[in-house]
Amino acid sequence: MSTVLVTGATGFIGRRLVPALVEAGHDVRAMTRRPEAYDGQGTPVGADVSDPDSLRPALEGVDVAIYLVHSLDDPDFERKDADAARNFSAAAAAAGVSQIVYMGGLGDDDGELSAHLRSRREVEGLLGTDGVPVTVLRAAIVVGHGGISWELTRQLVKNLPAMVVPKWVGTRTQPIAIDDVVRYLSGVVGKEEALGRVFEIGGPDQLTYREMLQGVALAMTGRKLPIVVVPLLTPGLSSRWLALVTDVDVTTGRNLIDSMSTEVLVRDTSIRDVVPGEPITYAESVRRALAERAEAGLEK
Template sequence: MHEARRKVLLTGATGFVGRHAYRALVDAGWAVRCATRNVAVAEQRWPNREWVQLDVSDAASVSSAMTGCNAALYLVHGMATHSDDFRREEIEQAQTFAAQAEDAGLSRIVYLGGVAAPDDASEHLRSREEVGQVLRAGSVPALELRASMIVGHGSLSWLIVRDLAARLPLMVLPRWLESRTEPVAIDDIVTALVLGLDMEMSESTWYDVPGPEVLSGRQILERTAAVLGVREPLMIAVPFLSPRLSSHWVRFVTRADWSVAREVVVGLKTDLIAEDHRFWELTGHHELVAFDAAARTALDAEHRDPPISGPWGLVERVLRLLGRHGS
């Protein structure tokens, strides 16, 4: 008789990280129950998966989705709901999830959060940290993995960087572009999530999951431009341009949803550096993807999408042509 496969509830299954995590979970031997708000739409796009309707603000919905599962990946971020009070909503949803996980007898929750931020952090960063605290306070062992910028096709922060590098040959340099972070490839994040489900833990805890390089925003834009094949943008320092003010010109250059992109940009006003690399050391995952390689992979994946049309599509094609001629 074959032993039944363990089942994991994959929340946020249609989102950027969830889409990448599904295949890795299956390859690792997990049976995956994919959760989404709109099952009908998800089933049309991915028909050969187990889907369940999930509203993380509804205890009954969470309980039903968890039935028969052994563990859960918590990849829910309320910022995308456009609510003015997403921070409170995220905390309440995490409380509901933790309580229902106990009732369902789950053995582990793995949550993808953000690198710890200073006291004056954006609402977005504070909310992610508070959600981790709520989940770790529950009775079900919870592992919080803290990442900064995730590099991959579909990542909001990557989309902002990619569009700025591709479309602006000249840009003012706000002081937040000197802030440093440790960009991490989506492939490494997915690996961390899968490893986290089986990592030995005596109690709930958290680890940073940084990428292999510390880069400033300026360096990230320069490196991205090089991978794109466009000329390195000329950056003029304007130290008094705040993240909130500069988020308005980001709005006109990128395809990212502005209400969400604004919170991401505001969160860039300070360094977001991991405390250590212990998670990678403890799990034996040492071959982290370098930034340039992760950027190339993201751009290669972009080629599966329809070409960018309209004025910005023309701008990108012209700048790439000039970049090739100038190299």
């Protein structure tokens, strides 16, 4: 088994991934800026991707580093994420890390990518600058309790009896359950056949955002939601509207909306050769997300 460092160990994906890696028998280091407050599994280590000096001791003796860091809520996120990736690449190479696993964004390279997806692509390349093989998993919307995109969807359905929405609701995407994301991330750790490769991951359903909203409405209320499309609702106006009816801030909302006009579908299913298994349907991933929220004592 491997010594695995998980950055963003307290985040949406990280806090689920660490226990899965421990269960698989790995020696796991949970990287966080506040190790004294960490109460999850694994060994907490204090480090910050913006501080190169802090990364060296955190990565010492690590075989595989899983990189789950992004700055989507920062207006200058592209520069910050690029600088952080450069820092991490250099520190990982100096420590002799044999593999970096990165969670990227799904989307055709030859298409017009949003700033958010462009940044994810840039980070993919920068993480491998100093020679450590990088394994990239590209995903669209991840469905699970606590995820930003999921919370956006859930809160819209909960707070609005009807919706006036931009034309991006007709864009197709391929959502994936958080359980499958964790399974794939854990499954590529230490795999020789995964080194230096980019994998596309998604659930079995290709849906428009309108269909996703309706699926959540049916699960939460048992009925469909009236939706009216307004072609002239700009990303700027959309993000301000989201900030009014959800707790997602304007900057994060704008970055997410910019990505929603781009069709993001899985074209390559080779991940299944490395990590076999059938992914969870959208309906089931929604059911699990709502059930986890209820178990946490929160209302729908």
